[in-house]
Amino acid sequence: MLVGSGVPVLKFPKSSLLVLALVICFCCPVEAQTSKIYDIVLQGGRVIDPETGLDTVKNVGIINNRIDEISSKPLRGKEIVNVSGLVVAPGFIDLHVHGRTNQEQEYQLHDGVTTALETEFGTEFLTQWYASRKSKALINYGASVSWAFERFRTLGNFNKELNQLKQTVVSGESGWQNLFNTIQPTYTNSLSPDQTNLTLANIRKSLDEGALGIGVPIAYVPGAKPDEIFEVYKLAAGLQAPVFTHVREAGIMAFQQAIADAAVTGAPLHICHINSSSQGEIYFAIELIQAARSRGLDITAELYPYTASSTKLESALFNDGWQQRRNISYGDLQWVATGERLTKETFDSYRKSGGIVIIHSMQPEWIKAGIAASGIMIASDAVPYARLAHPRSAGAFSRVLGKYVRDEKVLSLPDAIEKMTLLPAKRLEGISPMMKQKGRIQVGSDADITIFDPKTIIDKATFEKGLEFSEGVEHVLVNGSFVLRNGNTVSNVFPGQPIYGKYRK
Numbered sequence: 001m002l003v004g005s006g007v008p009v010l011k012f013p014k015s016s017l018l019v020l021a022l023v024i025c026f027c028c029p030v031e032a033q034t035s036k037i038y039d040i041v042l043q044g045g046r047v048i049d050p051e052t053g054l055d056t057v058k059n060v061g062i063i064n065n066r067i068d069e070i071s072s073k074p075l076r077g078k079e080i081v082n083v084s085g086l087v088v089a090p091g092f093i094d095l096h097v098h099g100r101t102n103q104e105q106e107y108q109l110h111d112g113v114t115t116a117l118e119t120e121f122g123t124e125f126l127t128q129w130y131a132s133r134k135s136k137a138l139i140n141y142g143a144s145v146s147w148a149f150e151r152f153r154t155l156g157n158f159n160k161e162l163n164q165l166k167q168t169v170v171s172g173e174s175g176w177q178n179l180f181n182t183i184q185p186t187y188t189n190s191l192s193p194d195q196t197n198l199t200l201a202n203i204r205k206s207l208d209e210g211a212l213g214i215g216v217p218i219a220y221v222p223g224a225k226p227d228e229i230f231e232v233y234k235l236a237a238g239l240q241a242p243v244f245t246h247v248r249e250a251g252i253m254a255f256q257q258a259i260a261d262a263a264v265t266g267a268p269l270h271i272c273h274i275n276s277s278s279q280g281e282i283y284f285a286i287e288l289i290q291a292a293r294s295r296g297l298d299i300t301a302e303l304y305p306y307t308a309s310s311t312k313l314e315s316a317l318f319n320d321g322w323q324q325r326r327n328i329s330y331g332d333l334q335w336v337a338t339g340e341r342l343t344k345e346t347f348d349s350y351r352k353s354g355g356i357v358i359i360h361s362m363q364p365e366w367i368k369a370g371i372a373a374s375g376i377m378i379a380s381d382a383v384p385y386a387r388l389a390h391p392r393s394a395g396a397f398s399r400v401l402g403k404y405v406r407d408e409k410v411l412s413l414p415d416a417i418e419k420m421t422l423l424p425a426k427r428l429e430g431i432s433p434m435m436k437q438k439g440r441i442q443v444g445s446d447a448d449i450t451i452f453d454p455k456t457i458i459d460k461a462t463f464e465k466g467l468e469f470s471e472g473v474e475h476v477l478v479n480g481s482f483v484l485r486n487g488n489t490v491s492n493v494f495p496g497q498p499i500y501g502k503y504r505k
């Protein structure tokens with residue numbers, strides 16, 4: 001204050017100046033925070049963060065692609081979105097999908113998924129595949145190394161097929177079915193020790209391209225002997241790269257095989273779709289996985305919330321004895337191209353021509369048990385687009401939240417969200433440190449956020465009518481950009497980023 005300005009100088013006792021200084025000190029940061037202008041403010045939603053246990057009404061401030069503030073105080077934003085009455089959850093992380101295009105991603109987006117990864121089967125030519133999705137994806141994407149493909153590469157005499165396959169990847173027209181069909185001639189081959197070593201070297205090289213672990217779908221490759229698989233687990237253990245496996249056959253013995261390999265080698269292990277792989281033995285499968293975890297083994301598992309599975313009819317899953325293995329018959333098989341149920345005649349003819357089938361073989365109680373079980377994740381196993389494709393491709397996450405949380409009260413809403421967000425993020429963090437920023441609503445987390453109405457969320461896709469967008473997912477942000485608003489896809493926005501493994505060079 002200028003002396004002689006004519007304004008009276010206020011005099012305070014020293015002690016009250018100290019108090020004033022302290023008040024200013026404590027107020028400043030708060031004022032600075034609330035005067036910040038966020039790009040987007042999500043106002044008044046029920047914010048659920050499974051890691052910290054946060055479950056209360058808050059405002060969320062987003063700057064660029066990050067969550068910058070979570071506060072009970074009003075926040076200022078360039079854009080304020082009223083989300084009162086809605087749940088603000090971390091974007092769902094689906095670590096098991098087979099679709100590779102935006103057509104499939106759009107169904108997932110409407111189901112609340114912000115990251116969709118092909119880990120079970122894995123993807124061929126990873127560098128080219130990641131490049132083909134760059135700046136084009138609606139949601140985040142990534143893949144594991146395909147062990148089945150890498151062993152195909154070692155078998156020789158497939159140069160033409162490999163070139164064709166690579167071309168489809170480079171041109172962005174690749175697909176799981178194309179990969180599956182190309183490598184199918186080698187599914188019954190057993191590898192020599194030299195070929196096994198070459199396969200391991202191929203896997204190692206592909207991990208350097210940024211893969212998220214090793215996809216080991218043994219059920220499709222009956223020629224693979226236990227010693228070959230054991231070598232793959234040893235490699236995985238040395239690198240602490242997770243093995244994502246579709247176990248050798250339906251039933252508990254194959255679970256015990258996989259768990260034994262993981263326990264003996266120290267490989268991190270994720271067992272895919274324990275519902276369809278264990279069938280009626282899901283209770284035993286859950287006990288095995290939980291017991292392994294309580295002994296400190298890094299073993300996880302997932303399921304999807306449906307009583308039918310789906311795969312290719314020409315695959316080894318339908319080799320002789322399939323009826324006994326799954327306790328089903330021709331009429332339990334539904335042909336995806338037409339929706340018809342099969343007979344012996346149509347089974348024989350379609351198995352020759354090839355295509356995808358839905359297999360009705362599970363009981364509702366098994367699915368309930370898996371969804372309720374602590375530590376078991378939700379993953380869709382979404383298949384490539386077809387109008388009558390398995391409804392899990394569009395509705396897996398909304399079905400858990402609508403049918404199993406709200407209607408049947410099988411588990412709490414925060415527990416269900418944990419199975420869709422934090423658990424898959426943690427499964428991947430060892431191989432992909434960038435996942436530590438996902439699966440959470442915390443200051444500093446990536447702004448992958450799913451906002452849904454807990455009163456209305458539900459799956460709409462059915463086995464009879466085919467794929468349909470789920471209902472009740474109102475807004476979805478991927479890396480800070482809206483990709484879904486008021487239940488509608490935002491056009492011409494492609495914020496999906498690659499999810500890479502740590503060995504990427």
Ligand SMILES: [Zn+2]
Pocket residue numbers: 120217246272273
């Ligand atoms: Zn599978």
